[in-house]
Amino acid sequence: MNAEQGLMENQGSDSYSAECEWNGCGSVFSNQNDFVEHVKDHTKDQKGPRRNCFWSGCDGKSISFKNLSRHIRTHTGVKLYVCKYVDQNGVSCNKEFTRPQNLKIHKLEHTGKIITYKCAHCDKAFKNNRDKLEHENLYKDPNYYRCPVVNCLKNYGHLRTLGEHVHAAHGENVWNKIQTFRNENNVENYGLIRMDEHGNLSLNSGGAGISNANQGVSVRKHFLYINYQKI
Incomplete structure (x- = not known):
């Protein structure tokens, strides 16, 4: 249990x-x-x-x-954030949340002022603008959050999940190098960044690692730090 x-x-x-x-x-x-x-x-x-x-x-x-x-x-199971709302009958809500953001969104249900952010390209709606913007990036390029590491090519729907993947699968130093390269070259689309088997970064207009997808390079051999190895 x-x-x-x-x-x-x-x-x-x-x-x-x-x-x-x-x-x-x-x-x-x-x-x-x-x-x-x-x-x-x-x-x-x-x-x-x-x-x-x-x-x-x-x-x-x-x-x-x-x-x-x-x-x-x-x-x-600890939920630190409790809704203190009391309705017209004196009934307290007392609903508990693990994150303050979730409590903030929940409170809007009591006031009837729920705000949603709708995608400009489809019917999906989001509770915050950041998630909406990340979703809309996928309409610019479905590979927007693709892992840049050669022969990996895993796609994600959000920057957070891409970052977690790179940290876990390839190592923290790889993520830091990618971020530095991205900032230095003013590149927003991760699908346009390619890291080869030697750790060298370059821009790839065709998407990350596409031309090298079948070279059989061992990503784990070159990039996986023992601290982040999946057990």
Whole structure:
């Protein structure tokens, strides 16, 4: 039983039970604070700007240190942000959220002022303008968020997921080199950037790595840092 299941089963009662599923730990807790502190202790063994989550069934690899606590809360079930809205009958909402952005959007449901950002090219709508703009970039080029590493060519729908992929599959230094090259050459489209097997970067008007897709270059051999190797 994970923490969220435990919270649901014990909702409305004084009982609490949660099992730590970090790397097969299996410790069981009857107090949520003790459980949360225990899980935090597991994360302290890792160093550096990016960390891995070893929760059972989680594919959280190469998470930035500043986002780690928020990610861990998805496993512990802790929701720090509570809606304080009270309706005309004196009924409190008390809905809980793990992220402040989600609470902010939720509050708009009470006021009837929900704002959506509609794509200029299709019927999709988004809750924030940044997600809308990232989505619209795919209409400029479906390879806008393609991995620039030769012989990889994985496509993503958002910059965040592309960055997580490069960190996890090729190493943090590769992502930093790509960002530096992109800024120096004023290139927004990642599909136009190509990194060869030697780590050299160039502009490719045909898309990232297309002309080298069948060369059989071992991306893992050249780019994969042991710290970010998928287990």
